[in-house]
Amino acid sequence: NAGVTQTPKFRVLKTGQSMTLLCAQDMNHEYMYWYRQDPGMGLRLIHYSVGEGTTAKGEVPDGYNVSRLKKQNFLLGLESAAPSQTSVYFCASSPDRLHYEQYFGPGTRLTVT
Amino acid sequence: AQSVAQPEDQVNVAEGNPLTVKCTYSVSGNPYLFWYVQYPNRGLQFLLKYITGDNLVKGSYGFEAEFNKSQTSFHLKKPSALVSDSALYFCAVRDLLTGGGNKLTFGTGTQLKVEL
Numbered sequence: 001n002a003g004v005t006q007t008p009k010f011r012v013l014k015t016g017q018s019m020t021l022l023c024a025q026d027m028n029h030e031y032m033y034w035y036r037q038d039p040g041m042g043l044r045l046i047h048y049s050v051g052e053g054t055t056a057k058g059e060v061p062d063g064y065n066v067s068r069l070k071k072q073n074f075l076l077g078l079e080s081a082a083p084s085q086t087s088v089y090f091c092a093s094s095p096d097r098l099h100y101e102q103y104f105g106p107g108t109r110l111t112v113t
Numbered sequence: 114a115q116s117v118a119q120p121e122d123q124v125n126v127a128e129g130n131p132l133t134v135k136c137t138y139s140v141s142g143n144p145y146l147f148w149y150v151q152y153p154n155r156g157l158q159f160l161l162k163y164i165t166g167d168n169l170v171k172g173s174y175g176f177e178a179e180f181n182k183s184q185t186s187f188h189l190k191k192p193s194a195l196v197s198d199s200a201l202y203f204c205a206v207r208d209l210l211t212g213g214g215n216k217l218t219f220g221t222g223t224q225l226k227v228e229l
Contacts, residue, residue, distance in 0.1 A: 004156070031214055042203065042219040050214045058216070090156055097214050100145055100207045104156035
């Protein structure tokens, strides 16, 4: 049981490049989330999904897109990376709407130059 | 919207001494509160939660938290700190998502440093 996994662990992009971050969970959780973590700002919600085939915007969705084609996977895309998207990205999942604690992946450190 | 505040960016404590990491909350309705810990270069790990019931909640690694409704606080405590407790601690509160379901709103984090 691996829990929540994220790939890649590190990535450096040039401004304007695109990339996709993959999150996978093997706990059969309904809910999945993407956060970014910046110093002094805690975690901010980018996008989330309440089930397979559904996605919705969080607090800071601009510049990102997501997809949840399979229940176990939640993809975060950056179509045209900007230096402001330099951050550490965390994926999380929770079982359903009655269980509020979330389980986090190890994170992806992204640098945009 | 619900929110939490962590008034201290850093807390220093000697090993063996009790530790407290502070959190205050602002919610409408009943608060559902959480503590998470983040070790360097790792994801967040769930420590404990308060949903309802006893004001003293026990969690992982010997941590506990005290819910105080009159002071709108949910401070994290441990009777005897260990050097291995040094990490970044986040308080969080459940909030509702407009698209249905729940999210967690996090504080800005408190760096705990336990020294020999």
